[in-house]
Amino acid sequence: MFCFFGLFLVASCAPARFVEPLDKGEWSVGANLGGPVLDFGGAPIPVPLSAVEVGYGLDSSLTVHGALHATSMLFGNGQLDLGVTYKFVNQNKWIPNVSVSPGVNVIYSPSAKTGKLWPMLDLNAYWNYGKRTNYIYLGVNNYFELSRTMANNQPQNHNWLFSPQLGHILKGKKDKWEMITEFKYIGPNISSEYSFIPYQGIVNQGAIGFYLGVRRKF
Amino acid sequence: MSLISCEKLTLDQLAFPSEKLDSYTFSNYNGEIGIDETMYIDDSKKHLVGLTSTDISTGDQYKIYGVYIGDITTISSDSIILYFHGQSKHMDHYFSRAALLANVGGKYNYGVFMIDYRGYGMSEGESTEQGLYEDGEAAISWLKNQGADQNRVFYYGYSLGAIPIIDRAAYRTDFKPKKLILEAPLASVENLVHNSTVINVDPGFVTTLEFNNAEKIKDVSCPLLWMHGKEDTYIAISNGELIYGNHNAGEKIAVRVDGSDHSEIPPKYGIDNYMNEILNFIQD
Numbered sequence: 001m002f003c004f005f006g007l008f009l010v011a012s013c014a015p016a017r018f019v020e021p022l023d024k025g026e027w028s029v030g031a032n033l034g035g036p037v038l039d040f041g042g043a044p045i046p047v048p049l050s051a052v053e054v055g056y057g058l059d060s061s062l063t064v065h066g067a068l069h070a071t072s073m074l075f076g077n078g079q080l081d082l083g084v085t086y087k088f089v090n091q092n093k094w095i096p097n098v099s100v101s102p103g104v105n106v107i108y109s110p111s112a113k114t115g116k117l118w119p120m121l122d123l124n125a126y127w128n129y130g131k132r133t134n135y136i137y138l139g140v141n142n143y144f145e146l147s148r149t150m151a152n153n154q155p156q157n158h159n160w161l162f163s164p165q166l167g168h169i170l171k172g173k174k175d176k177w178e179m180i181t182e183f184k185y186i187g188p189n190i191s192s193e194y195s196f197i198p199y200q201g202i203v204n205q206g207a208i209g210f211y212l213g214v215r216r217k218f
Numbered sequence: 219m220s221l222i223s224c225e226k227l228t229l230d231q232l233a234f235p236s237e238k239l240d241s242y243t244f245s246n247y248n249g250e251i252g253i254d255e256t257m258y259i260d261d262s263k264k265h266l267v268g269l270t271s272t273d274i275s276t277g278d279q280y281k282i283y284g285v286y287i288g289d290i291t292t293i294s295s296d297s298i299i300l301y302f303h304g305q306s307k308h309m310d311h312y313f314s315r316a317a318l319l320a321n322v323g324g325k326y327n328y329g330v331f332m333i334d335y336r337g338y339g340m341s342e343g344e345s346t347e348q349g350l351y352e353d354g355e356a357a358i359s360w361l362k363n364q365g366a367d368q369n370r371v372f373y374y375g376y377s378l379g380a381i382p383i384i385d386r387a388a389y390r391t392d393f394k395p396k397k398l399i400l401e402a403p404l405a406s407v408e409n410l411v412h413n414s415t416v417i418n419v420d421p422g423f424v425t426t427l428e429f430n431n432a433e434k435i436k437d438v439s440c441p442l443l444w445m446h447g448k449e450d451t452y453i454a455i456s457n458g459e460l461i462y463g464n465h466n467a468g469e470k471i472a473v474r475v476d477g478s479d480h481s482e483i484p485p486k487y488g489i490d491n492y493m494n495e496i497l498n499f500i501q502d
Contacts, residue, residue: 075424076226111226112422145417151408152432152460158416187416194454197414 014051015182015211016165018065018085019099019124019137022057027218029054030178034211036186039198046210051081053215061087065103072107079107083120096125097135105143119144124165132171140164141184161187163209180213229425233378234345236338237307242266244285249314250306251484257321259313265290271336271356273349282341282353284360285309287320288329294365297500298329299372300357300395302379304481308339312376318484319374323497328372333357335382347381347427354382355390362393372500374399377453377480381429384461388437397500399443402450402480405432405457413454432460441469443499447478447486471499 015032022028035047048071055065063085072079083103091097101122108115124139143161150156167182188206192199199207244266246258265286272279288296299319303312309332320330335353336343343349361371373395375383380403387398404410407429411421421427435442442465446458455474462472473495478486487495 072423074227077423107423109420109423112420112426114420114422116418116420118417143417147418150412150418151406152430152464154409154460156418157413161416190416194451194456195414196410196452196454 014049014067014069014081015167015180015184015213016122016124016137016139016141017053017067017081017083017101017103018055018063019101019122019126019139019167020097020128020135020169021061021063021085021087021099022055022217024057024059026057027055028178028215029218030180030213030215032180032211032213034182034209034213036207036209037200039200044200069107075109076111077107077109079105081105081120085122091126091128094127096127098123098125100124117146119146132173132175134171135169137167137169138165158187158190162189163187163206167211176217178215178217180211180215182209182211182213184209184211227424230346230427231344233305233425233427234335234337235306236335236345238337239308239310239339242283242285242308242310242339244310244313246314246317249311250304250481251314251318253314253317253321254489257317257325259287259317259320263287263289263320263326267360269333269356269360271341271343271349271353273352275348280336280341280343280349282333282336282343282356283309283339284331284333284357285313285316286329286331287316288326290364293329293361294367296329296366297327297370297372298331298361298366299374299399300361300383301330301332301374302354302357302376302383303332304377304379309334310339315376315484318489318493319496322493322500328500331357331361347429350378350382351385354386358386358390358393368393369396371395372397372399374401375403376401377403380404380431380461384431384434384438387440388434395440397441397443398438399445399496399499400458400461401445401483402447402453403431403444403458403461404429404453405460406430409457409460410453413456432457432464435461435464436466438465439467441467441471441499443471443473443496445473445475445483445487445492445495447475447480447483449477450480452480469502471495 035049050070051067053067066082069079085101087099089098103120121142126135126137128135141163163186165184170179186207192201193204334341336349337345446455475487484492
């Protein structure tokens with residue numbers, strides 16, 4: 001198979017970062033693994049992309065964060081995502097917390113002498129529950145393509161990649177550890193029926209993504 | 219103590235899922251598609267040939283293999299289809315397809331010459347994009363050295379085979395094909411990538427391959443027959459549409475086959491329809 005699964009190095013290669021901001025002055029480091037689910041000879045398998053992340057709480061509503069994409073480095077690329085998370089609505093019973101995370105994903109290949117930048121924007125609603133304030137989040141991840149043309153001078157088909165996401169954060173004792181589980185539905189408005197890459201979508205639309213992560217706070 | 223270099227990964231070799239062989243069977247029974255026994259090729263008409271492919275950058279030479287179907291002694295007076303096969307395995311896998319072509323217009327009406335690229339079948343070396351072009355060059359040179367008349371040679375590229383066939387049709391100046399046939403070609407690696415990832419991921423991040431057929435076709439100066447399955451889930455028909463649209467050299471014919479996936483064009487279109495399409499194009 002002429003398999004370009006590695007193309008997901010760039011897009012949809014990570015779960016949402018810091019849906020809930022850190023406390024003021026708090027640091028965290030973490031890692032995640034996962035990606036779009038592909039059909040490998042009948043077996044659905046998430047692409048095992050990986051990244052390491054770091055975050056810092058500027059104040060209790062604002063966290064700055066970044067991540068280095070480890071799998072991308074295997075291909076000789078330097079790839080980072082950088083952003084902030086700002087919470088602007090606090091939970092009140094069933095009314096969720098709401099946070100927004102603008103950022104950028106940047107990649108550069110020294111060997112190919114080419115680089116690319118994509119603006120990103122996440123919007124998430126999340127509900128804390130229980131003594132440890134675990135939370136469930138529901139939101140949307142957005143990537144923006146700034147080019148007007150694509151391969152062979154064709155008009156760019158899509159300038160916005162929209163991906164709903166549903167995730168859960170399980171916190172450890174004393175709120176020092178977090179375990180992240182997330183499902184993404186990547187590009188549900190885009191047909192994957194004739195895509196070269198064998199996505200597992202829903203009725204030949206989009207691609208399902210599955211991600212796991214862990215985070216340690218200091 | 220030896221120094222260990224950390225060489226970066228690329229996905230290049232995934233484009234060439236070849237299999238090595240110690241020998242060929244050229245079986246009429248097996249292969250990518252089935253053919254009627256009336257179209258079976260006699261052993262006396264199967265000629266295994268060895269040819270030399272040269273790496274222009276290093277001067278290294280590789281022995282590659284081809285099969286000529288027909289009367290090898292009358293190449294100089296025969297009409298010939300030069301057939302470059304797809305990405306899988308080796309010539310045995312595609313022999314039945316070549317056999318079909320050898321039955322176009324009647325049994326052995328056209329000679330058919332097919333090669334295995336470097337790294338495929340018995341051919342030496344490792345497959346690369348530049349290697350495809352050099353192997354294609356070697357195949358054309360072999361035909362030319364056998365006395366083939368370019369006015370009676372027709373190029374046919376299927377899937378991966380479209381890459382060297384378009385390149386040589388466009389850029390070899392001393393031997394030009396009379397006409398060009400493309401079956402399920404890809405437009406370019408970049409096009410495959412952009413259509414698959416939605417946002418414009420540069421394929422250079424993971425591969426050195428370009429396969430820019432959609433651009434090179436602009437430099438082809440002979441008529442074109444393009445065939446593609448409408449339900450091609452491997453190389454979507456939009457790839458072929460781009461190539462077809464960029465072809466500027468006069469006559470061109472498009473055959474878009476209903477219900478056909480990537481490797482199903484002959485059976486889905488109908489074997490007779492498929493062969494008549496090729497015959498009419500060549501004879502026109």
